[in-house]
Amino acid sequence: MAAVSLSVSTVKPLGDRVFVKVSASEEKTAGGLYLPDTAKEKPQVGEVVAVGDGKVKDDGGRQPMDVKVGDKVLYSKYAGTDIKLGTDEYVLLSEKDILAIVS
Structure with missing residues (x-):
């Protein structure tokens, strides 16, 4: 079996898929307490690094994507596939x- 070397530039999402870089999670609470790794919540905000061509419509055309590379987005908590x-x-x-584009 051949080894596959992945990098951000080699990943091209298909269809209506979006590849998002996850933002770092909070290390500290508002009160100044540091959180251990087990207490941190999974971040739901990230930056779009690649987008697919869009969903194929019934007439064969493509529906344009609402997000573009560089957008900061808020996405569902348990959505998608995690990749490191x-x-x-x-x-x-x-x-x-994707729930919203964050400005």
């Missing part, structure tokens, strides 16, 4: 799992 490339964490999810 090097030390960075990413999530590959469907466009329907």
Whole structure:
């Protein structure tokens, strides 16, 4: 079996999928207490690094994507597939799992 080397530039989402770099989770509470790794919640905000071509419509055309590379997005908590490339964490999810674009 051949080894596959993945990097962000080699990942191209298909259809209506979006590849998002997960933002770092909070290390400290508002009161100044540091959180151990087991107490941290999974972040739900990230930056779009790649997008697919869009969903195929019934007439054969493509529905344009609402998000673009560079957008900061808020996505569903348990959505997508978690992927780790090097030390960075990413999530590959469907466009329907994106709740909002954060400005």
